Amino acid sequence: MVLPDDHRRLYQAFLDQGLTTWLKDLPEQLARGLDRQRYGDLPMWEKAVAKLPPLPEARTVELDADTLSVTLDLSASQRRQCESLLKKLAPWRKGPFELGGVFIDTEWRSDWKWQRVAPHLAPLAYRKVLDVGGGSGYHAWRMAGAGAAFVLVIDPSPRFYWQFQAVRHFVGNADGERTHFLPVGIEDVPENLGFFDTVFSMGVLYHRPSPLEHLLQLKAALTPGGELVLETLVVEGDEHTVLLPGERYAAMPNVYFLPSSKALCHWLERVGFINVRVVDEAPTTLDEQRSTEWMTFQSLADFLDPNDSSRTLEGYPAPRRAVFIANRPG
Numbered sequence: 362m363v364l365p366d367d368h369r370r371l372y373q374a375f376l377d378q379g380l381t382t383w384l385k386d387l388p389e390q391l392a393r394g395l396d397r398q399r400y401g402d403l404p405m406w407e408k409a410v411a412k413l414p415p416l417p418e419a420r421t422v423e424l425d426a427d428t429l430s431v432t433l434d435l436s437a438s439q440r441r442q443c444e445s446l447l448k449k450l451a452p453w454r455k456g457p458f459e460l461g462g463v464f465i466d467t468e469w470r471s472d473w474k475w476q477r478v479a480p481h482l483a484p485l486a487y488r489k490v491l492d493v494g495g496g497s498g499y500h501a502w503r504m505a506g507a508g509a510a511f512v513l514v515i516d517p518s519p520r521f522y523w524q525f526q527a528v529r530h531f532v533g534n535a536d537g538e539r540t541h542f543l544p545v546g547i548e549d550v551p552e553n554l555g556f557f558d559t560v561f562s563m564g565v566l567y568h569r570p571s572p573l574e575h576l577l578q579l580k581a582a583l584t585p586g587g588e589l590v591l592e593t594l595v596v597e598g599d600e601h602t603v604l605l606p607g608e609r610y611a612a613m614p615n616v617y618f619l620p621s622s623k624a625l626c627h628w629l630e631r632v633g634f635i636n637v638r639v640v641d642e643a644p645t646t647l648d649e650q651r652s653t654e655w656m657t658f659q660s661l662a663d664f665l666d667p668n669d670s671s672r673t674l675e676g677y678p679a680p681r682r683a684v685f686i687a688n689r690p691g
């Protein structure tokens with residue numbers, strides 16, 4: 362069997378990291394995560410990435426910048442070809458990227474989230490990092506740009522897998538070798554892994570029907586003493602305040618628990634984290650999440666009450682997000 366390059370790199374990275382218990386699950390996890398029967402558009406995404414032109418070795422890669430950029434000498438027709446292939450992977454939600462002169466203006470200014478998170482992190486240099494629900498991989502590249510030794514994104518969306526592979530094609534081997542994407546969910550991480558120095562879970566907790574179980578899974582993936590970085594939707598209130606919305610919250614299905622930041626600190630302590638702290642809390646602005654040429658569907662402005670932007674369409678408090686840092690005891 363001939364393995365595609367992206368799979369081979371993933372296997373090799375797991376071997377190099379000594380992740381041998383997980384390695385044996387990879388063939389089944391990759392087959393399931395990229396199952397053409399389940400995801401009808403998958404062959405189109407795969408083809409779009411395969412058709413990206415081979416790129417010259419000479420390139421300038423800036424991973425540690427708000428717009429993740431790869432500067433290359435491309436002809437105007439190559440640039441147009443890249444733009445139309447990258448558009449086939451739309452909607453692009455997490456970014457921004459500038460790849461070979463093509464600016465991908467994503468729905469989210471993910472750089473703003475990174476600016477809120479980054480100053481509070483234990484330095485990422487030489488760390489092994491897991492980004493749970495990492496979307497297109499934008500934040501993972503920022504983590505690699507901050508010097509992490511090994512960054513693994515897990516996200517069950519095959520579209521985001523192919524967006525990641527498209528960006529990886531531009532980033533190239535020299536800067537790309539430390540960052541990987543496995544198309545699975547947190548529930549597919551082997552139990553009691555105890556491996557990662559830093560685990561990020563950003564924008565995922567409110568999608569989990571059992572939030573304490575999610576926190577326990579994150580803790581189990583961390584090495585003793587490792588750092589959890591948790592970002593999620595919160596509401597205002599005391600340590601007993603939690604909102605469980607109805608079928609939809611800001612038009613999103615599958616939204617479960619929105620605690621106050623005090624309540625979430627309490628949950629983190631109850632499941633055994635230490636050094637729990639809130640490092641940022643702020644409402645999400647209409648400039649941070651909006652429709653663009655690369656995400657043409659409705660966005661936050663359409664999901665708020667047109668007469669009162671402090672409320673969602675359903676009458677709940679408008680999105681407000683907080684960042685938490687905590688440690689697994691050593």
Ligand SMILES: Nc1ncnc2c1ncn2[C@@H]1O[C@H](C[S@+](CC[C@H]([NH3+])C(=O)[O-])CC(=O)[O-])[C@@H](O)[C@H]1O
Binds near residue numbers: 469521568
């Ligand atoms: N079971 C699961 N396990 C892991 N990931 C999941 C699961 N279910 C859904 N996801 C993934 O979790 C991500 C949530 S977005 C956050 C992106 C980034 N982190 C950000 O902070 O901008 C939400 C937001 O827009 O904030 C999506 O990419 C899902 O595919």
